[in-house]
Amino acid sequence: MTNHLNRAIALLQSATEHLTELAATPTERQPLRETINITVEQIHTALAELAAAINPPALDKIPPELLTKAERLGVPLDDIEVRVIITTHHLSQLIGILNEIEQRFAEIRRVREYLLVRLPDMPIEQLGSRLPVYTAADFEWTEPRLSPTELAQIRSKYQIDRLLSQPPRHSADLFKQIAAADRAWEQARADTQSDDLNDTDDLRNLPF
Structure with missing residues (x-):
């Protein structure tokens, strides 16, 4: 100091x-x-x-890539006025002025003075994602737990104990049942077509 x-x-x-x-x-x-x-x-x-x-203007809180960009554009980071102004304004303003200097670099004759004048006028913008950030706490179950009596009523109403006591079905057994049903369906269709062809009563009534 x-x-x-x-x-x-x-x-x-x-x-x-x-x-x-x-x-x-x-x-x-x-x-x-x-x-x-x-x-x-x-x-x-x-x-x-x-x-x-x-308030000492330390640059350690500014991302290194921004400092590198500032040096590349000719911003004198050892200048006390520059250090004070970039550490006392929002980070989004620094990003904005560096982008503006980069875009208009050929038109700017004195980068230091341009930064000192324009930086305070740069708009403050939100950095990072604009989407809300959710944590595990947001998905915690907050409803009161059911009492043992209520659980017993639900188990009885939907016969949960009986469903749990049934042996689990193997996927192979299920495929066999589907194949058997398919064969039965094909056989039923074949029998129906055979009966239609063997029915000669209707043929006698044809006009030819």
Whole structure:
């Protein structure tokens, strides 16, 4: 914290000296715009140092792939203002600004300044899956258990004990029963067709 405070004090003192010199210099000799720009930048950096003194801008909570992408795009991660702004905003905003810089990289001349200005305006979005997350606790049975009397009534009503006492049927036995039923059905059809052909009473009544 002390280092951040000392740097902030030094920056503010330098900014004060610039403004003092600017006020003492005749108007026609003043590098007005350049001096003011330098002073404003020093004040912004001093404010970032003060923010870092209160809440150190550690980057360990940012996914490494995002830090790698930021470095690849030319974002100076050692810059105190950059570190403060990316650690004090939502992760989705950082993802959004990096994607925007990547898409418009050819148009952006100063990546650092672009990030500092645009990052606070990036929308905050939900990260991860938007579907609800269920756990085993969501599927636990919460209804009260049946009493022994109620269970006995159900077993008696549906004859559960009798069903449980029956020997289990083997699948081979079931297939044999199906095959036997199929043969019986085919035999019944054959017998019916044979009876129809042997019935000559109707043939005598034909008109030819």
